[in-house]
Amino acid sequence: MLQAHSLLWHYLWIGPNALLLIFAAILWRRGLYRIYPSFFAFAILSSLGEFTVYVADLASSVTPEVWWRVFWAVLGIEGLLKFALIAEIFGKVVDSYSAIAKLGKFLIRAVGGALVLAAALLAALAPNDSRFGIINGAHLLQQAVYLLETGLLAFIFVFSWYFGVRMGRPIFGISIGLAISACVQLATWAIAANGVLPPTNRTVLDFVNMATYNGCVLIWFYYLLVHQNIVVKPLLPPADSNLDLWNRELERLLQ
């Protein structure tokens, strides 16, 4: 069952990307593409990119070298879209608060810079098989993209938690789905890029990645579409006891 080109393998590759295209159509119909333009672009282009790679994988006329070139191209586009999406998430979290916007942007640039250096260092230290340069390169690029993605998303979560800034359900849903997918894929691509598993056993990693991505697409559906119809109660209505305590503090301050 956990073999390439098995029924499950076809479903896990096609299923989430077909769902993501449907999801993009719903976003368009509800006008949400104006609020989340990067996420909308990501949903369309990454699923179309995955379909291209899938078709190239099945087509007998496509040589392995051409397939890896297609894979590289899709990987590059997906990487750029993901960073645009992370910028959109971070903008939605901090832009409306001038008190922390500047500090947040400074910190995320610093974290991003440090992660780029770490990714370059890890790629330089990874074992390099010159016979399959194009494959090794793709694995290392994946590893670098997921390292950056994981680090930046973890930073956004910690930053918003520290300052108590509410993300909003849709942005939280997009972030948590992206973060889970990035963390799992970072671990699996690290195994692939550093030669921990023999190439014959790497299909298992594909299954792990595809199943995780399937779950993440469902998370996006849930947070962006299902919860929109639910009236959200204010998270913390100011309790009288809190305000009383605060007033007592103020009294002390004014004395």
Add this chain to the structure above:
Amino acid sequence: MTLAITLIIFAALALATILGVTVSRGLRLSEGSGETRIQPVDVEAFRNLVNPTEDEHLRRRLPAADFRHVRRVRLRAAAAYVRVVGRNAAILVTIGQSAMSSSNAQTAEAAHRLVEQGLLLRRNAAMALFRIYIALAWPDAGLAAQPILDGYRDLSGTAMLLGRLQNPAQPVRISSY
């Protein structure tokens, strides 16, 4: 192999952090949770602890080693105050955010101001804490805590205003109780 393990550990830690932050946030926001209660802060005592004149006086009166010891004790106490102030600011940010979507324009505006001031104070508290830790390592270094005191005063005023706008029937006590 070592690189792969390092990256797997990094990915696991990042996922644990993200999920931990999400769960902790949920607990913090839940009504009745002990953490959501604001802790009173003795601003005068804090002001005394970070007063440069007091430090200067102690420096003149005490031998160098004793001064460093006393200064470290005072800095640790100041750090405890700043942590509480920062936590209170975060709680008020949460309160402000829940009132920001109010249909009453005045309430929404007061809530937005409270959130902005709370975030500014939280940021200042983090920076002050950083400076206090540096001063703990070098007890002779100076310490700027005035923005914390000013921020705290502004935040108090805005929180009161929001309280008054949300519960107009309930008078806000400013004098004795």
